[in-house]
Amino acid sequence: MGKAPREVGGFVALPLKLQATGAFHTEATHYLYLKPHDPPVPDTDAPRSLFLVNIPVSASPAAIKHLLTTQLEGGRIEKVVFTEDVQAKPAATLKSNRKRKRMTAEELEVGLDTHSLPGVFDSQIYQSGSSAIVVFVDKPSMELALKAARRVAKSGPSITWGQGAEAILPRLGVKRYEHHKHLQFPSRKEVLRSVNGFMTAYAQLEEARSRETARKRQAPDEDGFVTVTRGSRGSVRAEEAKEIAEKHKEKSKSLEDFYRFQMRNKRKEEQSEMLRKFGEDKRRVEEMRQRRGNPTPG
């Protein structure tokens, strides 16, 4: 393989050596692609962020920080956001306004998302080739890191992924799975706490919601009318009503074989149905023959 290009599509291709292990003897190089973050909808963090593509599957915030800050001697990092995580938690962007005493139902709903169950693994494994956004404390820190990356890309692979940070990197392999065995069954207390936390928040939400609906109920619309509605359980009733309506419909059907013309029509229909089926059968047999080549037993 010839020398790899230093830049691809505007990204710096940063080569990272992967240590050869007892299991895989070849020393391999992983390529991490970096670029100043440039989202379609700019936000305040964007100018001081780097966009990383093809992160190693075992990456964690600590590992990325180690790479960019310690190994590449870049600036300090505020946070690391993985694209995969963002997709799993949609629309967590609204910030709650703490000043108001009583929160709206919407805000409460967002607040619910902050409750989570204890994880069953130490760390997450990311899909190969996925991306992350690294937010530095300021723009110069980001540029420092990028520059260092360019330098490394130019001079060839000299950095080894995870070297010197074994203590802070996520545990992998047997250790990860051994630990999972215990994490999978968190203590009763811990589970109870998270359940209670959530349920309390949920109760608040319900309350807020019913308050809102109560308010809406009393608010007259533009014509000055107050719409009378029932509680939140309307949907169940609607289903039942549908069922009843259908039953009723069945009952109201008239007699079918009362008149002679009805019988005649029926017979005619049957006949044409038979013809249709026959044609269909013929077509199917033809298809089967096409598929098999010939029907000779083999």
Next chain:
Amino acid sequence: MSVTGKPSEAHSPKRRKLSHSREKSDIDTSKSSGNANGFAQDSSPSGTGLQQQDAARDGRTKRPVANSTTVLPTGGLNKSSVLALQVADLNKEVTPNYARLRPKWTGILNNLEATIKQLPPRPPVTAVDALKQFKKQEIRIPFPEPQPSKETHYKFEFKSPQHLIVGGALPLELSVKGENVVELTAVMPEGLLQEKDYLNARAPHKAAFYLACIASAIKEKHGADLDVSFSYLCDVDLLPIVELVPRDSAESKFTFRIAVGFPDASIPVAKTLPTKNCLRHGTSDESGNSDQPTPFYNSAIRSAALVKAFDDLIQKTRSPAFDDACRIGQIWLRQRGFSSSARSGGFGWREWCFMCALFLSGGGHRGHPLFSKQYSSLQFFKAVLQILAGRDLRDPMVLNTASLEIPRSEYPVLFDGKTGVNVLYKMSPWSYQSLRHHAQISLATVNSRNDDSYDTTFSSNVATAVLQYDELFSVKIPAAMCKTATEERDFLLRMHATLVRGLGDRASLVDFKLPQRSKWSLNQTADVKDKGDYELEVALLTNPDNVGRLVDHGPEADEQDEAADFRKFWGEKAELRRFRDGTISESLVWAPGSPVTLQIITYLATLHFRLPPSSVSAVGQDLEVNILETGSSMSAKDAFRIIGSTFQTLTSTLHGLDNLPLPIRSIFPADPGLRSSSVGHPLLSQSTRPLNMIIEFESSTRWPDSLPAIQYTKIAFLLKLAELLTAKNTDLETRVGLENTESAVTGRFNTSFLDIIYPSPGPGLSPICFRARIHHDREEHLLQTALVDKSLHGSVRDSLTTALATHRRDFLAQPMHTTAIRNLCTRFPPLSATIRLFKKWVSSHLLLQHIPEEIMEIIAAHVHVHPAPWSTPGSSTTAFLRCLHLLSRWDWASAPLIVDLSLAQDMAASQLSEITRRFQAWRKLDPSMNNVVWFVGTNLDTTGTVWTQGSRPPRVVAGRLTALARAAVDVVVRKATQMDDSDWTGLFTSPLGDYDFLIHLKPSVLRSKAGSKSSRSAHQHSGSSGAVSEFKNLQVHETLDTAAIGHDPVELFVRDLEHAFGSTALFFHDQHGGRVIAGLWRPSVLGTKEWRVRLGWSSVPVAGDDQEDGKDVCVLNKDGILAEIAMLGEGMVKDITVREQ
């Protein structure tokens, strides 16, 4: 092809009579136009009835319009005409072009006829002289036993034959493609036979001499062009023939047979009735022997006198539909290994035609015809099956004569008084029962509304012993025990009767397969090749309920006669025993461990036939023992039973809990372990797994109406349940576990479960862990309503769709499926082991994780509930092989698999059509099969995709599985009963050479250490049992470690790999003891690609060689990925090897 315009002699294809025969040109001229292409293909389906009746009314037309009824819709709306159309198709396919073939064989035939006609007469000689004469010419006269000797006082002579008759399926235009036999019968002139020559094989002797004369002439004249040898006509030892095969390769596909016929009058019908004795051995014999009827001999010589009558009968009754039926009948018989030859059943085209012809002229009520000439070919076919299946012809059926009473025997009798022959005389008791069995199955199949009735009836090779029978044995018999054909027949009959009685209700069919006899050259004797051991193959269809019974109850002690008879039959094995219910009766006790059937056959062979015990051996393997056995003291069957009863206990405990916030409505089992279908032994520490179950609470309005809240509520419920359970029963250990925690925020997936662990039921066994999840029906509704929103983001929609499918699969389909399979396992005892074997097979080929287990269970169930063309399997090995057979033939790209899992088999027609409709819709929607590859509809799931959507299995895996199944079936069919141990284990070993890379695992992380040994079965017994017993203390320690239940690091590793590299490679692993994870790069990631941000795989940028448009290119970073895999599998991976290019 058309008759018109041919010279008048050339068109007499049916029968060429020479010399003084009466001409019957009236038949010849008018018939046989266009059997090959005689179908009115444009037949419009209108006015069926009328057309048919008209055709019947104008009667005599030789090409009745009725022929086209084969392709008309009959039977109304409910019956599909698919079968009729397919049969018509088959017919076209198998009918050779007789007109093209005829010139090819008539040339040789004419020469032969000329030679025979020109033969000079020979003066009468004695037997000894005759033998001498021919010895000079190096010909041994094929005299049937008993050989004539010096005492033989009658003379042998030769005169030109009375006439020569051309017969055989090909000249009669009744043959199917590939079978080109021309029979030429030389009928002896009447003067050569005397009045009493029908007695004591005199006529056959004279015929043998006559044949030798013909043979010598042919050898002299045509020896250079034709391969001349002797053989028996249809393996009947009384009827030797000369068999001729052209040496010229262009004509070698034809076989000519020259037989000797008797003039009709010289073998009187009245003297050769089946009740008469015609083989009287001298005068010294006691009178008792001479009363013994000799039906086989009588019918054999009668049939040799019948050649012309048979010909006439067929010509008189045949019609195009008759011919067609005969051909499809031949195909049907051939697929089941039957032919006219006595050694392969004794029922072939000849008997088929004979039967049809007889029933077209009689056989019905008061002598009316039983069949109608207006039958279509399919109707003829069904009618013959009906006779074969419906009547027990061991109660003789006598046609065309009133006065004859034939007693019932083991042999089938269909006696025609006019011709004086028993049509079925060549059939043996076993071949008749086997034929009847096939007829019953096929009749049920063609009458059913199943779509595949054509395939199962006509196009699959039924006669593969290992697929057809449940157990096979080989019995070596010293040749001395059956020297002559008569002795052999008697011996086999006795053997059959003994085995049938001895096996009793263990076997529903006992079939014998005899070694085939081949032709022999002119200077040898017939039985020269039969020296040495004679190997008889005994095949059983077993009754799985009884086959393994260890104690047989005989007659009670006070039934003196029966008891004596029982003791006589069983010899020393019979013991008088007192049973628990107080009865004292004769009994037999068999040893556990080896198959009881083998013990019985060996014992009876030793007792009644003085064969050494070593002469009986089982053919094939019991895979259930060899592949699945783990060396545990408890059988898997018992383990499943224990699990079942523990589950019952748990259910009642749960129902009995007080103080629950909501009462429990129902509890469902939802796990392979709870339907006797898990591969590993469910109670051994290395293979035990948590057993999933589902709890449903009474509905209540207090449930929250949002998905995440529901998930949290479930956790609260489970915590409460755990608390109550441990309070009630302190033996129980409970733990609440979490899963899918990353989705907890949206609550789309179930996040919690409760493990309820019962202590180990016995030493060496693992604890039983149940894993309960809560089903709340509102979840489905919420997911559905969420999906209605049209504005959903793509990935959210995907996640919701997956969540809904998962919910339906795990909470709705799984419990129903479990119940259905559980019921079927009770109904069909071999089903459980079949499923386990089948899964084991898939697993050994590293494919189990890609294929839903439920589908394999459905396939195994299919083999049991729709066994056609075979009967319900009685052994798991046979059933397993049939699963492979099914898999190898299932064309999943163009056909759904439809299975009725109900016990009553009452799947509605509407369900069937719905499944077909949905299948077609799926194929239209997703023609490249990215989402749904296999479509499996059942009565429980008419969507057909509940298990298989989301490309489970992916197309490439489905293709590989089919290829593997084909290869396996190929081996099994090719080697049949010659399969040795390495062939059997070979079925379960997968070649690893096809994979791109192999991840070798450290043995220490493998959960099923013992399992891996037993899977490589050859030395498994010593291996695994040694491993188990060696470290008793370790084992105990392991069984106590409840935390480890269900924990398999390798499984988690594979799951991580799939998550991380799922879009880059496919991973394959055998969960049941595989030491390797194999990988294949996905074709879509190979080669040079344009670099993009969202490639979805790890890449290496490369300098594009030809910088066409300045795009940056990259390739897959294989080494990088493998290094990452090694990192992920730290401490588990021993080595990663890459396939050499």
